[in-house]
Amino acid sequence: MEKIVNADKLSVLLGGKRVLEEISFSTLSGQLTGIIGPNGAGKTTLLKAMLGLVKLETGELTVLGVSNSSLKDVRSRIGYMPQLQSFEKRFPLSAADVVATGLLSPKTLLRRQPDSKDRIREALRSVSMESFAQLPFQDLSGGEQQRVLLARSIVRKPELLLLDEPNSGLDFPSQRLFMELLTRLKIEENLAIILVSHDIVSVASFADQLVCINRSMHIHGQPAHVLQSTHLDEAYRCQFDLLSGSAGKGGCDN
Amino acid sequence: MSEILAYSFMQRALLAAVLVGLLCSTLSFFVVLKKLSFLGAGISHTALGGIAIGLVTGIDPILTGSIFAVGTAMSTGYISRIGRIGEDTVIGIYYATGMALGIALISSFKGYYPELFALLFGNILSVTAKDLIFMALVLVLVLFFVVLFFRELLAICFDEEMAIAGGLPVTFIYMGLLASMGLTIMVSIQLVGVVLVAALVVIPGAIANRLSKNYRIMLFMSLIVGLGGSIGGLFISYFFPVPPGAAIVLILAFLFALAMVIKPLIENLCGYRKN
Numbered sequence: 398m399e400k401i402v403n404a405d406k407l408s409v410l411l412g413g414k415r416v417l418e419e420i421s422f423s424t425l426s427g428q429l430t431g432i433i434g435p436n437g438a439g440k441t442t443l444l445k446a447m448l449g450l451v452k453l454e455t456g457e458l459t460v461l462g463v464s465n466s467s468l469k470d471v472r473s474r475i476g477y478m479p480q481l482q483s484f485e486k487r488f489p490l491s492a493a494d495v496v497a498t499g500l501l502s503p504k505t506l507l508r509r510q511p512d513s514k515d516r517i518r519e520a521l522r523s524v525s526m527e528s529f530a531q532l533p534f535q536d537l538s539g540g541e542q543q544r545v546l547l548a549r550s551i552v553r554k555p556e557l558l559l560l561d562e563p564n565s566g567l568d569f570p571s572q573r574l575f576m577e578l579l580t581r582l583k584i585e586e587n588l589a590i591i592l593v594s595h596d597i598v599s600v601a602s603f604a605d606q607l608v609c610i611n612r613s614m615h616i617h618g619q620p621a622h623v624l625q626s627t628h629l630d631e632a633y634r635c636q637f638d639l640l641s642g643s644a645g646k647g648g649c650d651n
Numbered sequence: 652m653s654e655i656l657a658y659s660f661m662q663r664a665l666l667a668a669v670l671v672g673l674l675c676s677t678l679s680f681f682v683v684l685k686k687l688s689f690l691g692a693g694i695s696h697t698a699l700g701g702i703a704i705g706l707v708t709g710i711d712p713i714l715t716g717s718i719f720a721v722g723t724a725m726s727t728g729y730i731s732r733i734g735r736i737g738e739d740t741v742i743g744i745y746y747a748t749g750m751a752l753g754i755a756l757i758s759s760f761k762g763y764y765p766e767l768f769a770l771l772f773g774n775i776l777s778v779t780a781k782d783l784i785f786m787a788l789v790l791v792l793v794l795f796f797v798v799l800f801f802r803e804l805l806a807i808c809f810d811e812e813m814a815i816a817g818g819l820p821v822t823f824i825y826m827g828l829l830a831s832m833g834l835t836i837m838v839s840i841q842l843v844g845v846v847l848v849a850a851l852v853v854i855p856g857a858i859a860n861r862l863s864k865n866y867r868i869m870l871f872m873s874l875i876v877g878l879g880g881s882i883g884g885l886f887i888s889y890f891f892p893v894p895p896g897a898a899i900v901l902i903l904a905f906l907f908a909l910a911m912v913i914k915p916l917i918e919n920l921c922g923y924r925k926n
Contacts, residue, residue, distance in 0.1 A: 412735075448816050450815065450816065469818065472816065472817065472818040473817075473818065475816075477813065477816040477817075478813075479810065479812040479813055479816070484809055484810035484813070485684070485686075485808070485809055485810070487860075488684065488808070488809050488866075489684075489860065489863055489864050489865055489866040489868075489869045490805075490809060490866055491865065494805075494866065495809070497802075498802075498805070498806040498809060498810070498813070498814075499813075499817070501802060501803060501806050501814070501817055501819055502817050502818050502819065503818050503819065503820065506800075506803070506819075506820075507799065533864035533865070535864060536864070549813070
């Protein structure tokens with residue numbers, strides 16, 4: 398398996414505030430990595446650093462063989478799915494139109510892509526949404542919208558997929574369906590997937606490794622190892638009851 | 652009809668209504684989708700400062716107003732992105748400052764400015780051939796920009812974060828949209844005036860968005876509504892003692908109210924219910 402992401406002691410300063418400190422982990426192709434941590438832990442910043450949207454203060458970050466100074470060049474090989482709140486929900490696009498926006502890049506400026514229809518159809522098929530292609534996006538359920546947005550992220554056939562809180566706002570069956578879909582894509586496409594989530598239990602069931610951060614690195618490794626570690630409580634600054642997926646006695650201070 | 656168009660000022664006014672109707676309804680599509688309605692009102696009121704500079708210095712107030720309008724639009728976008736200040740806050744500051752500058756200049760340099768009333772409340776009947784050329788030029792520029800970057804504009808309006816992550820030149824395209832808005836508003840001020848112009852870049856898109864879930868149909872409807880409102884208002888003002896600017900805005904407002912009522916009726920008739 399090929400190393401897709403390698404972060405070595407990376408730190409990020411935003412607005413004079415250190416939001417990430419000495420984070421180290423690596424991801425291989427065909428591997429699903431869950432990044433967990435409390436609110437404000439720097440999870441989204443870490444994803445943005447991988448896209449080259451955030452400047453590193455110190456450390457090394459290599460994505461798809463390209464170092465942090467040139468990450469802009471590999472954006473076309475990365476699929477990204479921002480948080481659900483980032484898009485306008487009552488927008489007059491069909492599901493196929495939404496997927497088509499994922500094909501746009503600096504290379505497509507002022508140019509038509511002859512095979513775009515086939516690629517859109519294929520992406521929708523891979524998330525089992527082909528029959529919804531012409532339906533208004535705003536009329537789809539939350540789970541269906543999520544799958545269309547996933548199709549948009551993979552329409553360019555990326556080698557790395559970054560997902561920011563893809564399960565937020567979804568009910569349990571939709572979350573499970575979505576995670577099963579990711580697992581299938583990971584195997585079929587040999588895709589490296591990095592998923593940021595609050596939902597530790599849901600991610601741990603499907604991830605190959607977990608990375609727990611709270612500005613600084615707390616623990617990373619196989620899900621069972623991370624979940625049993627006292628470092629998890631340290632990161633969340635509370636004791637965790639993993640059966641209920643909630644904070645236990647003492648509560649959380651964030 | 653032929654009697655109305657026998658007058659050369661009415662011919663020019665009709666042409667102006669068509670040009671401005673096309674311009675505003677095209678931009679209105681993006682203004683509504685990107686939620687820039689308040690920016691429209693802000694630009695028009697800030698332009699008063701530029702218009703006043705033109706009036707007191709003897710420079711063409713449309714030129715100085717245009718510079719102010721484009722400058723306001725683009726700097727609003729720039730400051731809100733770089734300075735981490737909400738766009739509505741920046742607009743709120745510009746809005747009042749532009750008006751204050753206009754009032755201060757006009758009060759300080761006492762004189763008779765017959766153009767001021769026309770620019771405040773619009774006077775489509777006084778449109779000159781030079782004004783028409785300027786309108787046509789702005790229409791060509793804006794349409795060229797929109798056609799060139801239509802897919803990217805749509806993607807930015809839908810999900811800006813994704814567009815940035817995809818490597819699109821989001822700032823460049825967004826600034827182009829804001830500059831187009833500034834020019835469009837300044838050109839339209841001649842039609843309906845500083846006070847009412849925001850309606851022209853908001854209502855056509857709002858009606859179309861209310862009635863359609865398909866962007867192609869929405870754009871087409873916005874164009875029809877914008878053209879219909881502009882031309883309809885002009886003709887109403889010919890037959891009734893109502894200024895053209897007010898007539899245009901009132902027609903558009905009536906159509907918006909109608910769209911609010913019609914949509915649930917259509918959905919009931921079709922047996923459609925959203926989940």
